[in-house]
Amino acid sequence: MPREAGGRGGAGRERVLTPEDLQIAGLVPLSTVDWPGRFAASLFFQGCPWLCPYCQNSAIIDPRIPGVVSWSALEDLLARRRGLLDGVVFSGGEATRQIALAAGMRRVRELGFGVGLHTAGPYPGRVAALLDEGLVDWVGIDVKATPDEYEAVAGRPGAGARAWESLAAVLSHPEVDHEVRLTVYPDGPADGLEVARRVREGGARAFALQQARDIGTPDGFRSRANGWDDQVRALAADIEALGFDRFEFRPAD
Numbered sequence: 001m002p003r004e005a006g007g008r009g010g011a012g013r014e015r016v017l018t019p020e021d022l023q024i025a026g027l028v029p030l031s032t033v034d035w036p037g038r039f040a041a042s043l044f045f046q047g048c049p050w051l052c053p054y055c056q057n058s059a060i061i062d063p064r065i066p067g068v069v070s071w072s073a074l075e076d077l078l079a080r081r082r083g084l085l086d087g088v089v090f091s092g093g094e095a096t097r098q099i100a101l102a103a104g105m106r107r108v109r110e111l112g113f114g115v116g117l118h119t120a121g122p123y124p125g126r127v128a129a130l131l132d133e134g135l136v137d138w139v140g141i142d143v144k145a146t147p148d149e150y151e152a153v154a155g156r157p158g159a160g161a162r163a164w165e166s167l168a169a170v171l172s173h174p175e176v177d178h179e180v181r182l183t184v185y186p187d188g189p190a191d192g193l194e195v196a197r198r199v200r201e202g203g204a205r206a207f208a209l210q211q212a213r214d215i216g217t218p219d220g221f222r223s224r225a226n227g228w229d230d231q232v233r234a235l236a237a238d239i240e241a242l243g244f245d246r247f248e249f250r251p252a253d
Contacts, residue, residue, distance in 0.1 A: 019107045021100035023047065024069040025060040025093065029077055030085070035116040035138055036179060036248075038086040041077055043069075043104075048094040049122050051155035052144065053221050054185045054212035060093045071104070078111055087114030087137065095119060096126045105135040116140070121166025122159065128169040131176060138177040139170050143199060149189035171203045179246075180204045184232060185212035186225035196239040206246040209236050213252050223252060 026044035028034070034042045047063030048055075055061065078085065088108045095101055096119050105115045114137040119127060121141055130136050143163060144153040150160025170178050180199050184192050196207060211232050212223045229251070236249040 017100040017103050019071040019100065019104040022071060022098050022104050023063075023067040024071065024074075025065075025067060027069045027073055027077070029081075031089065034089040034091065034118070035087060035114075035140075038114070038116070038138075039084065040087050040089045040114075040116060041074065041081070041085055042089040042091055043074060043095075044091050045093045045095050045098050045101075047097050048092055048120070049097065049156065050094070050120060050159060052120075052153055053187075054183055054217055054223070056213065056216040057093060058216060058218045063097065075107075075111070078108075078113060082112070085113065087116055089116035089118060089140075091118035094122060096121075096123045096130075101126070102130060102133065102135060105130065109135065114138070118142075119166065120144070120154075121163040122154075122156075124162050124165035124169055127166045131169060131173045136176055138179075140179045140181060141167055141170055142181050142183065143167055143195055144183065145189040146191045146194055146198065149191055152189060167199070167202065167204075174203075177206075178204065179206040179208055181208045181210055183210040183212050184235065185221075185223055186228050187222065188212075192235050193238050196242055200242045200244060205244065206248075207239065207242075207244045208248045208250060209239055210250045211252040 023046040024043055025046040028042040031040050031042045034040055046060050046065055046067055048061045095117060108115055115135055116138045117136050118140045144150060147160030147164055151157055182192055182195050199207060214223045240247045
């Protein structure tokens with residue numbers, strides 16, 4: 001990964017970013033779901049460039065809000081739970097929005113823990129750089145729609161091209177385990193099966209279908225509708241038939 005600039009120090013010198021520069025909104029000491037099959041601590045970073053209507057972390061989308069958790073809190077936790085935790089998941093918001101992310105990942109690896117990443121893929125160059133440097137052991141990447149339907153979900157033009165480019169970067173590193181995740185909701189695009197087909201054709205080994213919930217979402221979001229549960233279960237069956245190595249259906253209940 002290129003040298004990370006954090007502004008200019010004395011005499012015009014470039015300041016090297018450190019994990020303390022990360023904008024941390026929350027720390028979960030133990031999660032059994034954020035990295036499937038692993039016990040992990042999860043860091044949630046402030047800020048995301050997208051405005052997905054079903055986001056369960058909508059309170060930490062605004063990038064102007066400062067972090068409230070210090071990096072030292074994570075290091076203290078890891079020191080106490082050595083031998084109990086497998087790794088740390090870097091999540092959000094959008095973790096790759098943090099320009100000091102690589103510094104944090106390097107430090108976690110120095111401490112002897114694995115690194116997981118949750119991303120929606122808005123910065124494909126950063127995703128590729130982290131993978132190329134070998135900083136990530138597992139990626140959970142959200143793919144929200146086919147490229148033509150992406151703006152309706154992410155709320156930003158060009159989002160689809162960036163997300164699918166990030167997916168291609170993940171799949172170009174077969175040594176890195178992954179899970180591709182699609183979240184569906186009643187008013188969203190009806191292209192879920194096509195998303196799964198394209199992901200499967202791209203070489204993905206693991207796929208999860210997630211039914212959106214109301215918890216933590218922006219005001220006015222609607223996660224349920226008449227007959228919706230049956231539609232989602234039918235979609236899950238169709239996706240499972242595509243033959244992923246691992247498929248998981250995560251219903252709302």
